[in-house]
Amino acid sequence: MINRLHAQWHRPEQGWDPVPPGHAHQYAEGEWNLGVRETLLDELDAWVGGLQGKRVLDLGGGPGQYSVAFARRGADVTWHDVSATYRAIAQAKAQEAGVNICFSLGYMDEAPKCLNSPFDLVFNRICWNYGQTDHTFAQALFSLVKPGGVGYVDTPHSGWRRESLSTTARLRTWLNDVLAVKIGHPFPPHGRIARLFAAMPIETMRVDYSTPTNDRILFRRARGG
Ligand SMILES: C[S@@+](CC[C@H](N)C(=O)[O-])C[C@H]1O[C@@H](n2cnc3c(N)ncnc32)[C@H](O)[C@@H]1O
DSSP states (O other): OHHHHHHHHSOGGGTOOOSOHHHHHHHHHHHHHHOOOHHHHHHHHHHHTOSTTOEEEEETOTTOHHHHHHHHTTOEEEEEESOHHHHHHHHHHHHHHTOOEEEEESOGGGHHHHSOOOEEEEEEESOGGGSSOHHHHHHHHHHHEEEEEEEEEEEEOTTTTGGGSOHHHHHHHHIIIIIOOOOSOOOOOTTHHHHHHHTSSEEEEEEEOOSSSEEEEEEEEOTTO
């Protein structure tokens, strides 16, 4: 509710950008230097039956390192993010790489309303917590995936760095963990995202809990769902 009101009052199309430029440039430099995980791209390529020609949505695409990587593999990529600063960075990187990407500025939760969906792959990396609520954002993301298509989420969970949170951040995390009331951007509790998608019409799901910090979920939407 509070997050929804906040989004109504702060509009990216009217110039509102929550990401300070200094932070955006620093994060972008770090991510671009680090590079993308080619093994992950290979896995996604296999799940979608070859990325070439497939419609891919990089939801919360930030500096665009994955958008460009998907486009380099021949996918038809849409980048969607709330930050105009990141859009400028990602556009420059796409131009440098000589790839064509469709850029869309807006909230992730509003993507189903403003994008031409569905997509063969919806990719959501390190930005799940910016969704309005875990429940509604899972529904929004799922609605963007075409029947038989694939969704991928990688996010830190609420167990990560819990001890270093301020008292108010800890309270907001507790509210979301226990009561599913979301104020601001607490990370989801470990296991919740997989449970939310498991309750939707999916054909198969793979969860990767191999790191102590992140939940990684890959699912295929049911062909008839
Ligand atoms: C940590 S960055 C991750 C970027 C990228 N996915 C990656 O893998 O590097 C978080 C991203 O979420 C975006 N973001 C934050 N709140 C958002 C919202 N409500 N809707 C859309 N994007 C949002 C930020 O602009 C930023 O690009």
